[in-house]
Amino acid sequence: MNTHLRLIMLAAILALIAPATSMLHAQVLAATEGIDVPDGTRKCIKPPERAVKPFDLFTPLTCLEAVVNVSATTGNQAESFLNVNPTNPNNLVATSNTNSNSIFRAYSTDGGTTWTRGTIATGVACCDGQAAWDSFGNLFLVYLNNSVTQVNVILSTDGGATFGAPVTAGTGSVDQPSIAVGNGSVWVDWNQSGSMVARGAPVTGLGTWGPFNAQQSIPSASGSFGGIAVGPGPNGGKVIVTYQSPTGGQGPATIFANVDADGLGAGGFGPRITVTTTNVGGFDFIPAQNERSVDAEAGMVWDATGGPFNNRIYLVYTEEPVNESNDTEIYARTSTDDGATWTAPVRVNDDVLGPIRSQFLPYIVLDRTTGIVAVGFHDCRNDNGVPGSGGTNMIPNDDAEYYGTYSTDGGATWAPNVRLSGGFSNATASGNGIDYGDYVGLDAYGGKLYAMWADNANCDGTNPNGTLHQFDLYSNPLTFAGITPTPTPTATATPTATATPTATATPTATATPTARPTPTPRFHPTPRPRPTPPPRP
Numbered sequence: 462m463n464t465h466l467r468l469i470m471l472a473a474i475l476a477l478i479a480p481a482t483s484m485l486h487a488q489v490l491a492a493t494e495g496i497d498v499p500d501g502t503r504k505c506i507k508p509p510e511r512a513v514k515p516f517d518l519f520t521p522l523t524c525l526e527a528v529v530n531v532s533a534t535t536g537n538q539a540e541s542f543l544n545v546n547p548t549n550p551n552n553l554v555a556t557s558n559t560n561s562n563s564i565f566r567a568y569s570t571d572g573g574t575t576w577t578r579g580t581i582a583t584g585v586a587c588c589d590g591q592a593a594w595d596s597f598g599n600l601f602l603v604y605l606n607n608s609v610t611q612v613n614v615i616l617s618t619d620g621g622a623t624f625g626a627p628v629t630a631g632t633g634s635v636d637q638p639s640i641a642v643g644n645g646s647v648w649v650d651w652n653q654s655g656s657m658v659a660r661g662a663p664v665t666g667l668g669t670w671g672p673f674n675a676q677q678s679i680p681s682a683s684g685s686f687g688g689i690a691v692g693p694g695p696n697g698g699k700v701i702v703t704y705q706s707p708t709g710g711q712g713p714a715t716i717f718a719n720v721d722a723d724g725l726g727a728g729g730f731g732p733r734i735t736v737t738t739t740n741v742g743g744f745d746f747i748p749a750q751n752e753r754s755v756d757a758e759a760g761m762v763w764d765a766t767g768g769p770f771n772n773r774i775y776l777v778y779t780e781e782p783v784n785e786s787n788d789t790e791i792y793a794r795t796s797t798d799d800g801a802t803w804t805a806p807v808r809v810n811d812d813v814l815g816p817i818r819s820q821f822l823p824y825i826v827l828d829r830t831t832g833i834v835a836v837g838f839h840d841c842r843n844d845n846g847v848p849g850s851g852g853t854n855m856i857p858n859d860d861a862e863y864y865g866t867y868s869t870d871g872g873a874t875w876a877p878n879v880r881l882s883g884g885f886s887n888a889t890a891s892g893n894g895i896d897y898g899d900y901v902g903l904d905a906y907g908g909k910l911y912a913m914w915a916d917n918a919n920c921d922g923t924n925p926n927g928t929l930h931q932f933d934l935y936s937n938p939l940t941f942a943g944i945t946p947t948p949t950p951t952a953t954a955t956p957t958a959t960a961t962p963t964a965t966a967t968p969t970a971t972a973t974p975t976a977r978p979t980p981t982p983r984f985h986p987t988p989r990p991r992p993t994p995p996p997r998p
Contacts, residue, residue, distance in 0.1 A: 510537065511892040511893075523920060524883035526883045528921060528935045528937045529935065529937065530921060530934070531573070531576055531913055531933070532567060533576075533578070533923050533924070534925070535926060535931070536926075537559070537892070537915075537932045539558055539893055539895060539897055539915035539932050540557055540588065540589070540898030540900060540901075541898075541902065542555070543902065543903055543911050543936060544592050544621075545911050546594055546620055547595075547598075547829065547906060551571055553572070554569075554617075555913055555934060556602060557590070558590070558895070559580065561584070562584055563581070563583040563586055564586045564590045567579070573936055581615065585606055586604050586606060586607055587606060589636075590602055591640050591900075592902070593641055595647065599618060599647075599664060599670065600617040601642065601647050602615050602616075602624065603638045603640040603649050605638065610632055610633065611629050611632050612629065612631035612651050613629050614627065615627050616668070618668040628671065628673070630649050630651075631676060633653060634655075636652040636685060637685055637686060638651035641690050643700075644765060645663060645664055646664055646696070646724060647664055649689070650688075652684075652685040652704075657685070657704050658678055659689065660673045660674055661697065661700065661724065663725055677721070680730060681717075682733060684704035684705050684706030685708045685743070686756040686758060687703040688759065689701070689702050690763040692764070692772060692774065693763075693765040693767075693771060694722075695724065697724040698765060701719070702719050705739070705756060707743065710742045710743065711746065711754075711785060712739060712741050712742030712745055712757075714740075714741065714757060715738050716736045716738070716739060716778055717733050717734060718734045718736050719732070719734065720800050734801065736776060736794065737803065739778060740783075741781050742756065743756045747858075748787060748841075748858045749839065752888070753894075753899075755822065757779045758822055758899065759777070760824055761774055761776050762825050764827060764832060766830075770871045771832075773795055774796040774799070775795050776793065776796075776803070777791060777792070777823045777836050779822075787817055787858060789820055789821055790809075791809040791823045791836065792808060793806065793807050807874070809823070809836050810838065810842070811877060812878070816842075818844070819840075819841045820839065820842070822839050822898070822899070822900060826903050826910065827905060828905035828910075828941070830908070831907075831941065833905065833908070833941055835865060835866065837864065837881070837903045837910065837912045837914070840863065840878075841857075841859070841860060841861050843885075844858055844885065845857050853890070854887070860885040860887050861887075862880055862885060863881050863901075863912065863935075864880055865939040866939075867905075869941070876942070881912050883935065884919075886915070886929075887917065891917050893915075897914075898915065909938045909939065911938050912936060912937060912938065913934050913936040914935060916932060916935040
């Protein structure tokens with residue numbers, strides 16, 4: 462029997478057993494409880510997972526880029542963060558949502574070649590974990606508890622191997638916390654009953670921090686889906702919070718910001734500043750994120766390096782130049798006067814204009830050793846609906862790859878975009894209740910962008926769920942061309958509050974090196990029907 466006939470027979474057998482496989486997936490996923498918090502300013506935070514499509518025999522299995530599977534764990538991992546230890550750049554920590562009421566955590570001590578995997582906040586966390594590493598070596602992580610009533614912060618002082626007991630920063634109707642560190646401070650912000658609030662705490666050394674200052678309301682800050690950044694200055698540095706409003710619908714919306722000019726000092730946040738408008742609303746459905754939808758996902762970094770762009774603020778966000786066209790772009794703006802005024806937008810993605818393609822979920826980071834700013838984002842530019850070379854199916858613009866770029870001139874221009882992922886991923890095929898999620902957190906250090914994203918291409922064959930099933934987290938760093946890192950930190954600030962040591966840490970999992978088998982080429986996938994978008998909230 463020739464090879465072609467064997468493949469035909471095998472495909473027929475798989476077609477017969479596919480319904481049973483699908484039913485099994487549905488039964489398992491139906492038992493996975495989500496956390497649905499209906500609120501006019503919030504998305505369904507962690508909806509139940511959907512049924513996953515059966516494994517597709519003819520999906521290609523060839524890596525287009527050199528990627529590493531960070532999570533290699535059953536179930537979906539998404540809404541991830543990757544952080545690099547500034548006191549030891551070989552030490553990386555990855556965190557994300559997972560299928561249980563815990564935060565997935567993996568750490569590496571060899572620059573991301575192998576990973577130790579486990580969970581933190583085990584059994585007591587819902588989701589929305591975000592992390593930041595300060596110059597002392599403190600790794601702070603903020604998350605929502607499993608009942609979505611607390612914003613909690615935990616600290617690791619040993620490179621992400623263990624974390625201490627949680628410190629509660631906020632309670633009540635809470636959503637989407639963000640975290641940022643300054644030179645002697647840590648800040649968190651979140652949505653509280655429809656408006657943005659924030660708190661900061663001093664940091665004086667490894668493991669010595671707190672207490673948080675009083676919760677600060679932010680003037681006219683009705684909105685959500687934003688972030689926080691800390692700049693230069695006394696009292697741990699100036700602070701800026703960004704968010705979009707309104708939070709419902711498919712747009713248009715406005716991106717705002719408020720600034721606390723004296724950081725941990727007695728002053729609070731100033732009046733609301735209008736940064737830009739956008740046609741991307743809080744629930745903008747695009748083919749690549751057809752169930753979850755996307756928001757503008759505005760994010761900021763504030764240069765405190767002491768270098769040529771010291772005190773410059775960078776903002777990245779998603780725009781849809783023609784509203785409801787599904788042709789979304791990544792734009793960046795900058796400010797040199799503490800957010801009072803902003804430059805015209807600069808397009809970050811460099812694909813050819815004309816074809817309707819989506820770029821979404823941008824994240825911006827600053828390399829504190831070089832002053833270079835970098836951006837990563839999901840990108841559908843190569844999905845032309847030709848299965849194999851141009852996507853996973855016959856539908857254009859619904860399959861995403863992951864791209865990165867950087868700017869060496871203060872955000873005026875951006876380097877040619879680089880594909881970092883090894884193949885096409887499809888959110889609908891993942892069955893993940895939040896698709897790719899609402900954000901993808903990255904880091905930059907020593908002349909590199911450390912990128913990690915949710916991916917089900919399985920180009921290296923290491924995803925235990927198979928190809929085009931649940932998401933694993935993949936990484937691939939982007940090296941900035943011709944850059945020599947030269948750290949130039951701003952002078953150390955003197956915090957004003959008494960430091961409080963954190964709680965004793967609890968060990969987690971043991972190391973599991975990542976295997977990277979030789980890719981096996983396969984045939985083109987069978988086209989699948991396009992899903993019907995859900996009603997808007």
